Amino acid sequence: SATAKVIDGKSIAKQIRDEISVEVARMKDAIGVVPGLAVIIVGDRKDSATYVRNKRKACESVGIISFEVRLPEDATEQEVINHISEFNNDSSVHGILVQLPLPSHMNETNILDVVNIEKDVDGFHPLNMGCLAMRDREPMFVPCTPKGCIELLHRSGVSIKGKRAVVVGRSNIVGMPAALLLQNENATVSIVHSRTPNAEELTRQADIVIAAVGVPNMVRGNWIKPGAVVIDVGINPVEDAKSPRGYRLVGDVCYEEACKVASAITPVPGGVGPMTIAMLLDNTLISAKRAYNFK
Numbered sequence: 001s002a003t004a005k006v007i008d009g010k011s012i013a014k015q016i017r018d019e020i021s022v023e024v025a026r027m028k029d030a031i032g033v034v035p036g037l038a039v040i041i042v043g044d045r046k047d048s049a050t051y052v053r054n055k056r057k058a059c060e061s062v063g064i065i066s067f068e069v070r071l072p073e074d075a076t077e078q079e080v081i082n083h084i085s086e087f088n089n090d091s092s093v094h095g096i097l098v099q100l101p102l103p104s105h106m107n108e109t110n111i112l113d114v115v116n117i118e119k120d121v122d123g124f125h126p127l128n129m130g131c132l133a134m135r136d137r138e139p140m141f142v143p144c145t146p147k148g149c150i151e152l153l154h155r156s157g158v159s160i161k162g163k164r165a166v167v168v169g170r171s172n173i174v175g176m177p178a179a180l181l182l183q184n185e186n187a188t189v190s191i192v193h194s195r196t197p198n199a200e201e202l203t204r205q206a207d208i209v210i211a212a213v214g215v216p217n218m219v220r221g222n223w224i225k226p227g228a229v230v231i232d233v234g235i236n237p238v239e240d241a242k243s244p245r246g247y248r249l250v251g252d253v254c255y256e257e258a259c260k261v262a263s264a265i266t267p268v269p270g271g272v273g274p275m276t277i278a279m280l281l282d283n284t285l286i287s288a289k290r291a292y293n294f295k
């Protein structure tokens with residue numbers, strides 16, 4: 001029988017979007033400025049198109065203006081850079097996001113380096129990432145997915161200080177910044193990756209587990225310490241003949257097993273996913289407020 005409390009990312013994200021709406025309206029009333037988010041998407045990956053559509057809808061729902069540039073798969077790196085430069089110079093744009101992954105002929109590093117760090121709402125610029133990693137430095141922005149994970153812990157009343165945390169995965173966009181954030185919150189953090197020989201044993205020591213691997217159901221129930229809190233970042237399509245689309249989404253954690261051992265767990269979908277977008281809106285609001293020194 002399931003014992004874990006389900007951490008409802010969908011409803012927490014809704015609550016955050018409501019808070020953001022209020023702030024967007026307050027700013028507009030006070031100084032006539034509406035936050036703006038620019039999204040650049042290259043190629044026609046289905047998943048990327050869905051993410052971008054969801055981001056646009058989320059902007060609309062809170063009153064943030066969204067700008068969108070769609071480029072064909074065979075666009076050049078320079079074209080992408082030119083659009084970024086335009087948005088860098090556009091005072092109605094407070095956040096710039098390049099939807100990843102980019103087509104393989106483009107160099108992601110060259111492109112992300114061009115985003116003005118004051119508009120880097122994804123938090124992927126190396127200067128922002130570097131500040132996140134250093135003591136006594138503040139990044140302009142914290143990457144959305146890991147920020148959403150921490151926000152879920154805070155809003156579920158999970159204390160982080162002094163806890164043992166394991167992050168499974170070390171990607172630039174999720175695992176690595178998630179580990180840095182947990183450490184900033186005074187957890188003692190281990191990172192498990194594809195070359196970690198004793199992943200299961202290490203993970204079982206954690207009071208807090210964040211899984212971001214991209215391998216369906218990899219973290220089994222016996223990897224979880226009884227009473228641990230589990231945040232599942234994974235979004236993996238697996239074949240499912242019973243689903244109308246022919247597939248369904250599962251996490252990196254085997255939910256049916258883990259929910260019997262953990263004290264709290266995020267579902268997939270409806271856990272971290274909606275939080276990522278809420279944090280993107282939050283970062284855009286933060287950026288607009290900062291641009292006008294609006295408190």
Ligand code: NDP
Pocket residue numbers: 145168169170171172173174175192193194195199212213214215218233234235236272273274276
């Ligand atoms: P990446 O593929 O960039 O990184 C995966 C990480 O997991 C790597 O560090 C890799 O290790 C590690 N890994 C892979 N296989 C194993 C294994 N068998 N054992 C231990 N570690 C392993 O993925 P992302 O971080 O971008 O995404 C992870 C998951 O999160 C995906 O399912 C993705 O769809 C989802 N996601 C969800 C978001 C959301 O909004 N909820 C946002 C972004 C991603 P190594 O470094 O050694 O290769």
